[in-house]
Amino acid sequence: MAIFAQLPQDLDVKIAEGRNKFLRSGESGDGMRAKPEQTLDATDERILEALKRNARISNIKLAELIGISAAPCLRRVKALESSGIITGYQACVDREKIGLNVMAFSEIQLKSTESKSMLEFEKAVAGISEIKNCYVTSGGWDYILEIQTTTLSEFETLSNKRLNNLPWVRRMRSRFALRRV
Numbered sequence: 001m002a003i004f005a006q007l008p009q010d011l012d013v014k015i016a017e018g019r020n021k022f023l024r025s026g027e028s029g030d031g032m033r034a035k036p037e038q039t040l041d042a043t044d045e046r047i048l049e050a051l052k053r054n055a056r057i058s059n060i061k062l063a064e065l066i067g068i069s070a071a072p073c074l075r076r077v078k079a080l081e082s083s084g085i086i087t088g089y090q091a092c093v094d095r096e097k098i099g100l101n102v103m104a105f106s107e108i109q110l111k112s113t114e115s116k117s118m119l120e121f122e123k124a125v126a127g128i129s130e131i132k133n134c135y136v137t138s139g140g141w142d143y144i145l146e147i148q149t150t151t152l153s154e155f156e157t158l159s160n161k162r163l164n165n166l167p168w169v170r171r172m173r174s175r176f177a178l179r180r181v
Helices: 042-053 059-066 070-082 115-126 152-163
Strands: 011-016 019-024 102-110 131-136 143-149 169-176
Touching (some): 042 059, 102 152, 115 143
Antiparallel strands (some): 102 143
C-alpha cells in the first residue's frame, strides 16, 4: 500500500510574530476565527525537533533534553498529538537493505486538472505499491511521485506500462536519486 504525505486540505500554515500559527481555512488571524489557533512556543518547537531526530526517545530523556520536567513534557507531547500537529511516528528503513535499489522522482502532468481527473489519478496511483509518496505541486507539473523499485528494468516497466498508460497522464519525466545527503 502506498503512503501519501499530504497536509489536510483545510490547513494553511502562516508565520506571525515570529511564531508558527496553524490556522484552519476561513481563519484570518485577525480575531474573527471560527476555530482557535494552535500556537507553538519555543518549547513546543524544541520538542518537535527532538522527536523528528528520535521519535523513540523516552519522555524522561526528552524532558531532560528540552529542559523541563517529565510531566509537563508529556502533557505537551499529548497536546501536540491531539491537536494533529504530530500525526504519527514511523520507522526509517534503509531501502537498499530491503532491495529497493532505485529511487526516482517522477513529475506528472495531467491532461486536465479538473477535480474529477485529479481524484481518479490519485486513486490509481494509491494502488501502486512502488509509489511511496505522491505530492500535488504547483507550476507546469501537477504531481511529483517518489518511486522505489528493485531495478531500473522494473522502474521502466512501471513507467512505460502502468503510469504512462493511465488515461489522465499527458506526460511524465523522471530523475533518479544517486545518494541521500
